[in-house]
Amino acid sequence: MKFEIIGTDKNSKARAGKIYIPHGEIRTPIFIPVGTVGSVKGVHQHELKNDINAQIILSNTYHLFLRPGMGTIEKAGGLHCFINWDRPVLSDSGGYQIFSLAGNRKLTEEGVIFHSHIDGTKHIFTPEKVIEIQRSIGADFIMAFDECTPYPCDFKYAQKSMELTHNWLKRSLQRINETESKYGYDQTFFPIVQGSTYNDLRKKSGETISSFNQEGNAIGGLSVGEPTENMYEMVEVVNDILPIDKPRYLMGVGTPENILECIALGVDMFDCVIPTRNGRNGMVFTKNGIINIKNVKWKYDFSPLETNGASMVDTQYSKAYLRHLIVSKELLGAQIASIHNLSFYLWLVNKAHDKIIEGSFYDWKKIMIKKISTRL
Amino acid sequence: MKFEIIGTDKNSKARAGKIYIPHGEIRTPIFIPVGTVGSVKGVHQHELKNDINAQIILSNTYHLFLRPGMGTIEKAGGLHCFINWDRPVLSDSGGYQIFSLAGNRKLTEEGVIFHSHIDGTKHIFTPEKVIEIQRSIGADFIMAFDECTPYPCDFKYAQKSMELTHNWLKRSLQRINETESKYGYDQTFFPIVQGSTYNDLRKKSGETISSFNQEGNAIGGLSVGEPTENMYEMVEVVNDILPIDKPRYLMGVGTPENILECIALGVDMFDCVIPTRNGRNGMVFTKNGIINIKNVKWKYDFSPLETNGASMVDTQYSKAYLRHLIVSKELLGAQIASIHNLSFYLWLVNKAHDKIIEGSFYDWKKIMIKKISTRL
Numbered sequence: 001m002k003f004e005i006i007g008t009d010k011n012s013k014a015r016a017g018k019i020y021i022p023h024g025e026i027r028t029p030i031f032i033p034v035g036t037v038g039s040v041k042g043v044h045q046h047e048l049k050n051d052i053n054a055q056i057i058l059s060n061t062y063h064l065f066l067r068p069g070m071g072t073i074e075k076a077g078g079l080h081c082f083i084n085w086d087r088p089v090l091s092d093s094g095g096y097q098i099f100s101l102a103g104n105r106k107l108t109e110e111g112v113i114f115h116s117h118i119d120g121t122k123h124i125f126t127p128e129k130v131i132e133i134q135r136s137i138g139a140d141f142i143m144a145f146d147e148c149t150p151y152p153c154d155f156k157y158a159q160k161s162m163e164l165t166h167n168w169l170k171r172s173l174q175r176i177n178e179t180e181s182k183y184g185y186d187q188t189f190f191p192i193v194q195g196s197t198y199n200d201l202r203k204k205s206g207e208t209i210s211s212f213n214q215e216g217n218a219i220g221g222l223s224v225g226e227p228t229e230n231m232y233e234m235v236e237v238v239n240d241i242l243p244i245d246k247p248r249y250l251m252g253v254g255t256p257e258n259i260l261e262c263i264a265l266g267v268d269m270f271d272c273v274i275p276t277r278n279g280r281n282g283m284v285f286t287k288n289g290i291i292n293i294k295n296v297k298w299k300y301d302f303s304p305l306e307t308n309g310a311s312m313v314d315t316q317y318s319k320a321y322l323r324h325l326i327v328s329k330e331l332l333g334a335q336i337a338s339i340h341n342l343s344f345y346l347w348l349v350n351k352a353h354d355k356i357i358e359g360s361f362y363d364w365k366k367i368m369i370k371k372i373s374t375r376l
Numbered sequence: 377m378k379f380e381i382i383g384t385d386k387n388s389k390a391r392a393g394k395i396y397i398p399h400g401e402i403r404t405p406i407f408i409p410v411g412t413v414g415s416v417k418g419v420h421q422h423e424l425k426n427d428i429n430a431q432i433i434l435s436n437t438y439h440l441f442l443r444p445g446m447g448t449i450e451k452a453g454g455l456h457c458f459i460n461w462d463r464p465v466l467s468d469s470g471g472y473q474i475f476s477l478a479g480n481r482k483l484t485e486e487g488v489i490f491h492s493h494i495d496g497t498k499h500i501f502t503p504e505k506v507i508e509i510q511r512s513i514g515a516d517f518i519m520a521f522d523e524c525t526p527y528p529c530d531f532k533y534a535q536k537s538m539e540l541t542h543n544w545l546k547r548s549l550q551r552i553n554e555t556e557s558k559y560g561y562d563q564t565f566f567p568i569v570q571g572s573t574y575n576d577l578r579k580k581s582g583e584t585i586s587s588f589n590q591e592g593n594a595i596g597g598l599s600v601g602e603p604t605e606n607m608y609e610m611v612e613v614v615n616d617i618l619p620i621d622k623p624r625y626l627m628g629v630g631t632p633e634n635i636l637e638c639i640a641l642g643v644d645m646f647d648c649v650i651p652t653r654n655g656r657n658g659m660v661f662t663k664n665g666i667i668n669i670k671n672v673k674w675k676y677d678f679s680p681l682e683t684n685g686a687s688m689v690d691t692q693y694s695k696a697y698l699r700h701l702i703v704s705k706e707l708l709g710a711q712i713a714s715i716h717n718l719s720f721y722l723w724l725v726n727k728a729h730d731k732i733i734e735g736s737f738y739d740w741k742k743i744m745i746k747k748i749s750t751r752l
C-alpha cells in the first residue's frame with residue numbers, strides 16, 4: 001500500500017489523498033459501504049461500482065467466519081472472487097460484533113470464547129485466529145483483534161481493556177509476520193486505537209499504536225453511545241498523535257455531519273451502516289437535509305427523490321413512491337433508499353476531497369453541515 | 377386493443393400473436409411479472425425493462441386500493457406515472473385477494489364487505505367499485521370483479537358462485553360503459569370464466585363469458601389447489617368455447633411446465649408469483665431444471681448461476697454465492713433469484729412464440745418440459 005497526501009486544508013486538519021493498493025486506487029477521504037456477509041444489503045455489485053461509485057467495501061470477519069465459513073471463501077479464491085467484486089475490500093476485526101452480537105461470551109487474556117448469534121455454536125477468537133481468518137478472506141485491509149469497550153465504561157476497565165488490546169496487537173503482528181497472503185496480493189494491516197472516552201487512555205493508546213509503525217491506523221471504540229462532542233474530542237486527541245503521513249480510519253462513524261467534522265480533524269477513512277440501515281427504515285440523506293420518508297408530508301410529493309441527486313434512483317423514483325414502498329415494507333424501498341444514501345455519502349466524501357484540494361473545504365463544510373443536518 | 381395471431385401450431389392449439397395497446401406491443405404467449413403493490417418485489421423498473429425484458433406487469437387492485445390508496449394514484453396521474461413504468465399494466469379484479477387474504481368477509485349479491493389485512497378497516501367491493509378503482513389505477517387491461525371459489529368446492533356452491541360472477545359481469549360492463557378512461561388512453565376489459573373444476577359449469581361459464589363479446593377473456597379460479605390434470609382439463613374445456621381470435625388469459629398460473637402445457641391448450645397470457653416468491657425462498661428455474669439453492673450440494677459450486685442464462689445476474693453471481701445469500705436471508709439473494717427467474721420465464725414464453733412461428737413448438741415443448749421439470 002502507498003498513501004499519498006495530495007492536498008491539505010489550511011483551516012483544519014483535513015487532507016485529501018490517494019491510497020494505492022493491489023485492487024485499485026482510493027481517493028481519500030473515503031466512505032466504505034458495509035457489506036456485512038459479503039453483500040451490501042439491497043445493492044447489486046454493479047450498482048455499487050457504476051452508480052454509487054464505491055471505491056472499497058467492508059465485510060465483517062465475525063459474520064463471514066460464521067457464514068459461509070472460511071472453507072467456502074478459500075475454495076472460491078477469496079472474498080473478491082466469491083462475491084464478484086474486483087475493487088478493494090476491508091475486513092474488520094470482529095471485535096465489535098463479538099461484544100455487541102454474540103451471546104454468552106467469555107473474555108480472557110488468550111482471546112474470547114463466544115456463541116454464534118445464529119445457532120449458538122461455541123467458538124474462540126484469538127488475535128492469531130482473527131489474522132488467519134482475514135488471510136482467508138483476502139481483504140486488502142485487515143484489522144487487529146481488539147476489545148471494543150461499551151459506553152459508558154469505567155476508567156479502570158477501559159485501561160485494562162486497552163492494555164489487553166495492545167498485548168493482542170503484538171500477537172497479531174507476530175502472526176502477520178509468520179503468515180503470507182493467500183491469493184498473491186499484499187494485505188495491509190491496521191492496528192486499532194482504543195481507550196474509551198478518556199483523554200489519557202486515548203493518548204497512551206495513540207502513542208502505543210503509533211510505535212508499531214504500521215502502514216495505517218484505525219480508531220475504534222467510538223460512536224458506541226457517547227455524546228458526539230466526546231467523540232470529536234477523542235478523535236482530535238488521537239489524530240494529534242497518529243503519524244500524519246499514514247491513513248487514519250475511524251471505525252463505524254457516522255452521520256454525514258460526523259463525517260465532515262472528522263474529515264476536518266484529519267480522518268481519511270470511514271465506514272458505517274447508517275446509510276443502508278437507516279435507509280431501509282426510511283431515512284433519506286440529501287444535499288439539502290434529511291427526509292423521513294414515512295412522514296405524511298411526502299404522501300403526495302411526486303417530485304424526484306432528490307433533484308440533481310448523485311444516483312440514478314434520484315431521477316427514476318419519486319418521494320411519494322419511495323414513501324409508499326417503505327411504508328408497505330417492499331424490498332424495492334430498501335433498495336432505492338440504500339442506493340440513494342450510499343451515492344450521497346460517496347458524493348459527499350468525493351466533494352470533500354475536491355474542496356480540500358481547491359482550498360475551500362473549511363467554508364464549504366460549514367455551509368454543508370448546516371444544510372445536510374436540516375430536517376426536511 | 378388489437379390482437380393479431382401471427383402463427384399457430386399444427387400439433388396443438390398453441391398460437392403466437394401480438395397485442396397492440398396504447399402503452400406498447402406485447403408478443404404472445406406472454407408471462408406477466410406480478411407487481412403486487414406497484415413493485416415487482418426486489419426488482420428495479422429498469423431491470424424489468426432492460427434485463428428481464430418484461431413487456432407488461434400486473435398489479436393488484438385489492439393491494440393498491442388499501443395502500444397507497446386511489447387518492448395517491450390519481451394525483452400521480454395513474455399507476456404508470458406513480459411507479460415510473462411506461463409499458464403496459466394489467467390490474468386484477470381483487471377477487472382472489474379478498475377471498476384469500478382479507479379477514480372476516482361477507483359476501484352478498486351486492487358485493488363483498490371485507491376487512492383490510494393491514495389494519496382491519498372495513499371496506500366494500502362491488503363490481504362497480506372495482507371498475508372505478510381500475511379506472512383510477514389506469515391499467516391497460518382491467519378485469520371484471522369475480523368470486524374466486526376455493527378448492528375443493530361443492531357443485532352447488534360453485535354453480536351459485538358462477539352465477540353471481542356472471543351477474544356481476546353485467547354490472548361491471550354497465551359501469552365500464554358509463555365511465556371513461558381517466559388518463560387519455562383506452563383500457564381493455566376482460567371478463568373472467570369461473571366454474572371451479574366442473575366441466576359443465578366451465579362450459580356454461582365459457583359460453584356466457586363469450587356471449588359478452590369482449591376484447592379478450594380470462595380464466596380464473598384455477599391453480600388454487602386442484603390437481604394439475606384437473607386444471608389442464610378445465611383450460612381445454614374453456615378454450616374450446618372462448619373465441620379463437622381474442623386473447624385468453626389464464627390467471628395465476630403457474631410453473632414453467634404449466635405454462636408450456638397451457639400454451640399448447642391455446643392460452644396467450646399468464647401471471648404468477650412463483651418466479652419471485654419461490655425465488656426468494658431459493659428455488660431457481662433454469663433451462664436444465666430446477667435448483668433448490670439451499671441444498672448443500674451447491675455450497676462449493678462456484679460456477680455461474682446459469683451458463684448461457686437469460687439474465688445479467690447469471691454471469692455476475694455463482695450458485696455458491698446465491699446459496700450463501702439465500703441461507704443468510706440477505707436482500708440481494710431475493711433480488712438475484714427474482715431477476716433470474718423472471719428472465720427465465722420471459723425467455724421461455726418468447727422462445728415458445730418463436731417455436732410456434734417456426735412450426736416446431738410441439739416437439740420443443742416435449743423436450744423442454746422434461747428438462748425444465750428435472751430437479752437438479
